[in-house]
Amino acid sequence: MRGKYKFKRTVIQIISTLLHNANLKGFAEGRIYTGNSKMACVPGLNCYSCPGAVGSCPIGAMQAVLGGRDYRFTYYILGTLFFFGIIFGRWICGFLCPFGFFQDLLYKIKVPKVNVPKKLDRLMRFIKYGMLLLPVFLLPIFLINQFGMASPYFCQWICPVGTLEGGIPLLANNENLRQMVGFLFHWKLALLLFIIFLSILIYRPFCKYFCPLGAFYSLLNRFSFYQMHVDSQRCTGCKACERACKMNVEVTKNINSLECIRCGACKEACEEGAIQSGFYFTKKTFNDADSDHEKHHNIA
Known part of the structure; x- marks a missing residue:
């Protein structure tokens, strides 16, 4: 039956999004959940700072460990990513990632869509591999401060998921945080609005062109069990x-x-x-x- 497979996929996406953010009371309280489950990484791109998040974002966790003063390579997090990738490949992007689901919903808005020229499309798809290599891996290792630590550059300066799931809900519930808003938040908000705008016109632009997690899983697509x-x-x-x-x-x-x-x-x-x-x-x-x-x- 036409549409049956699509319906099942939507149900799985809804369930996955709720499981990624099962701490629903966190949205009302405006607090980040810090329970033991936060020690584990979820498969999709879901911000650690989201009040509902019950697990860690693998990209954020990767940067946090690489940018620490101990200079320890994150075998646990990388192993988790390989585990998810070897089993599922980019099935995770299509079914389990909350931000992927968010883009799917935006694309349903009835407006004329944009077809990106093939040559430009193919060229832009390499950006996500640059995102994985540079701000996720290399910058946290080499661009450190006087204390021997580094910022999570991708999360701090680029990732729109943190603004959507973390920044906006937390600011909505905390007056003190709203008084501290500066350039960084406005920059990230502009990036989020840009991705939202693109997502209405182009199918999953963040997944296609910018997502480092999608880039990692894509490298395992041909070898995954799925x-x-x-x-x-x-x-x-x-x-x-x-x-x-x-x-x-x-x-x-x-x-x-x-x-x-x-x-x-x-x-x-x-x-x-x-x-x-x-x-x-x-x-x-x-x-x-x-x-x-x-x-x-x-x-x-």
Whole structure:
């Protein structure tokens, strides 16, 4: 049934967003939750300073450890990211990330959409890898103060999630904080408004062009247990899948592209049922599944 897969995905996104921010009373109190669960990283991009957050943002946690005076490499956080990435790949971006869901909602606003030229689109997608390398990894290591510590540069100067989930809710509930607002908050607010504006016109611009977490997961897309496959024997080459893909993936050429967020739009658009997806933890491959289907078809 058309729309069934999309509905299931939306339900999962809502549940994931609520689980990431399960401390709902924090929004009313205007306080950051500091319980034991904050020692663990959540899979999606969700600000530590959000009053509802019950876990740490992996990007924020990575910078905090790299920028500490002990100069310890963050094996735990990096291991957590690899764990999520190896199992899910960018399925996390498509289903579990709260800020990805926020962008999905903004794109539903009925206004004329913008198609970014292919050459510009491909060029801009490299920005997110620069974000991962420079402000997340290198600056916290090398750009330190007189006390041997570094700021979380991406979170402090760039990330719009912190403004949306942390800055605005906390300021709304704390008069003292509102009196301390200065250039940094106004700069971050401008960036957030810019991303919101782009998200109404372009599908998931932050995911496509700027998100360092998406960049990290994309590097594991081809190796993750969750994979997608195009059955060449069923595919008619109609390209309906590629027209349905808002991430501009060339589905018939490379369905497990670095840019694929596993949203399933291509799968739902295929009337021939040529696209398969799922978690594969054993040696059984998609080709094995195709062979099983052929055997069943021939017997029938």
